[in-house]
Amino acid sequence: MKTITHWIDGKPVESTSGRFGAVYDPATGAQEKQVGFASVDEVDAAVASAKAAYGSWGAASLAKRTAVLFRYRELLDAHRDEIAALITAEHGKVHSDALGEVARGMEIVELACGISVQLKGELSTEVATRVDVSSIRQPLGVVAGITPFNFPAMVPMWMFPLAIACGNTFVLKPSEKDPSASFRLAELASEAGLPDGVLNIVQGDKVAVDRILEHPDIEAVSFVGSTPIAKYIQLKAVEHGKRVQALGGAKNHMLVLPDADLDYAADQAINAAYGSAGERCMAVSVVVAVGDTGDELVGRIAERAKGLRIGPGTDPNSEMGPLITREHRDKVASYVAGAAAQGAEVVVDGTGYTVAGHEDGFFLGVSLLDKVPVTADAYRDEIFGPVLCVVRTETYDEAISLINGSRWGNGTAIFTRDGGAARRFQLEVKAGMVGVNVPIPVPVGYHSFGGWKDSLFGDLHIYGNDGIAFYTQGKVITTRWPDPSDGGINLGFPSHS
Numbered sequence: 006m007k008t009i010t011h012w013i014d015g016k017p018v019e020s021t022s023g024r025f026g027a028v029y030d031p032a033t034g035a036q037e038k039q040v041g042f043a044s045v046d047e048v049d050a051a052v053a054s055a056k057a058a059y060g061s062w063g064a065a066s067l068a069k070r071t072a073v074l075f076r077y078r079e080l081l082d083a084h085r086d087e088i089a090a091l092i093t094a095e096h097g098k099v100h101s102d103a104l105g106e107v108a109r110g111m112e113i114v115e116l117a118c119g120i121s122v123q124l125k126g127e128l129s130t131e132v133a134t135r136v137d138v139s140s141i142r143q144p145l146g147v148v149a150g151i152t153p154f155n156f157p158a159m160v161p162m163w164m165f166p167l168a169i170a171c172g173n174t175f176v177l178k179p180s181e182k183d184p185s186a187s188f189r190l191a192e193l194a195s196e197a198g199l200p201d202g203v204l205n206i207v208q209g210d211k212v213a214v215d216r217i218l219e220h221p222d223i224e225a226v227s228f229v230g231s232t233p234i235a236k237y238i239q240l241k242a243v244e245h246g247k248r249v250q251a252l253g254g255a256k257n258h259m260l261v262l263p264d265a266d267l268d269y270a271a272d273q274a275i276n277a278a279y280g281s282a283g284e285r286c287m288a289v290s291v292v293v294a295v296g297d298t299g300d301e302l303v304g305r306i307a308e309r310a311k312g313l314r315i316g317p318g319t320d321p322n323s324e325m326g327p328l329i330t331r332e333h334r335d336k337v338a339s340y341v342a343g344a345a346a347q348g349a350e351v352v353v354d355g356t357g358y359t360v361a362g363h364e365d366g367f368f369l370g371v372s373l374l375d376k377v378p379v380t381a382d383a384y385r386d387e388i389f390g391p392v393l394c395v396v397r398t399e400t401y402d403e404a405i406s407l408i409n410g411s412r413w414g415n416g417t418a419i420f421t422r423d424g425g426a427a428r429r430f431q432l433e434v435k436a437g438m439v440g441v442n443v444p445i446p447v448p449v450g451y452h453s454f455g456g457w458k459d460s461l462f463g464d465l466h467i468y469g470n471d472g473i474a475f476y477t478q479g480k481v482i483t484t485r486w487p488d489p490s491d492g493g494i495n496l497g498f499p500s501h502s
């Protein structure tokens with residue numbers, strides 16, 4: 006069986022911890038590979054390599070750093086299909102969706118190629134007599150990233166390209182469920198000319214994560230994953246004096262007003278709820294139907310849901326693939342039965358779905374639950390699967406207070422033809438990313454991504470300007486080239502004249 010290794014100091018390194026995780030092909034349910042879990046010593050070796058590399062990488066010219074990134078972008082472009090195939094093999098999402106993930110990750114590499122413009126700094130001349138002030142941003146040193154299973158290439162690319170463009174060196178701990186894509190990203194970075202030690206990968210579980218959080222030579226940690234772990238990461242990283250951004254889970258609401266184009270809204274609800282089998286932090290998991298839209302909208306969503314083609318991600322005809330593990334699939338399915346018992350109407354029941362020839366795969370059909378009580382677990386929990394809840398409200402005001410009462414605030418969207426209502430929603434809604442007739446408002450690379458409330462712990466969003474701020478620290482320099490007349494003793498606080 007193939008064993009996936011660490012990538013330390015520019016080469017593959019096998020784990021000697023004796024601990025392994027199983028890596029499945031979710032479409033067949035078979036364990037195809039294993040991944041060696043890092044020991045504390047193995048994490049320390051990765052950090053030592055990153056620390057050694059920082060000496061020259063942190064001081065390398067912008068021209069040298071961006072030359073590597075431009076070559077990297079070209080290599081990624083040439084290997085899109087291969088990376089997407091690795092994602093499909095271990096995550097299960099369909100190939101076209103995996104290609105989309107690679108493209109969205111590459112956006113951040115493209116942003117990183119232009120880092121010279123972003124790091125220009127500021128200069129004020131003659132703030133006082135013969136005094137100039139300049140502000141610059143410098144790298145932090147060794148920084149780390151810990152990433153989830155659902156975007157095994159894109160989420161690591163939200164982090165390391167900008168971090169290394171800013172002059173840091175990086176230690177990545179990818180999800181143990183689908184580790185091959187990020188390993189390949191590191192190999193390609195090396196091929197592009199990234200010096201050894203600038204980007205390291207340690208595979209593993211809580212042992213590796215805890216060592217990263219405690220390690221005295223790691224300055225900052227970016228995390229993306231579920232809310233309970235995000236909270237834990239933030240508290241522990243802060244306790245150890247680190248800068249931290251920890252992005253958590255979500256329950257994204259899509260509000261549909263009575264004046265919306267209901268066919269368009271139904272199409273978008275389907276795409277956003279069931280794409281990638283609902284395993285997206287920006288998936289729409291709740292549709293809030295306002296006024297008398299409910300029956301029409303639910304009817305149109307149900308009609309479309311029943312026609313979705315579910316099958317292996319390698320089959321070009323499949324629109325939705327399997328879930329990540331058998332346990333997760335069964336947990337998602339349990340919410341459908343649970344919701345019925347708690348008062349919801351099951352309009353489409355995807356539980357018990359099998360794909361011919363793939364009976365052991367982790368497949369689940371799509372489910373649509375209507376009139377879901379807000380007390381039901383299906384409404385209250387992040388299900389992270391192809392289960393869409395519909396909640397009905399009489400008015401816009403009721404709908405917005407429902408959304409704002411949610412513990413999460415990642416993404417949200419409004420569907421309407423009324424510009425005034427859309428504007429009001431943008432300003433009133435408590436969420437970090439808002440779509441107007443756009444169901445999955447994942448910002449482009451040059452804007453930042455992040456949620457509110459339990460969807461993000463920390464001050465800065467990820468990538469875009471916030472990402473650059475996160476991976477650099479400010480320094481302000483006040484300079485005087487004195488004239489012979491400028492001396493003299495003065496114990497007063499320096500003032501500007």
Ligand code: NAD
Binds near residue numbers: 209214234
């Ligand atoms: P997860 O929290 O289980 O795992 C994320 C990372 O944390 C993995 O690398 C994992 O190995 C590590 N980890 C897991 N348990 C740990 C523990 N007890 N101690 C230390 N480290 C631990 O998340 P997941 O299941 O891989 O991913 C799905 C979750 O991620 C969903 O909740 C989804 O909403 C969220 N997510 C959020 C965003 C966002 O941008 N906000 C993006 C993608 C995914």
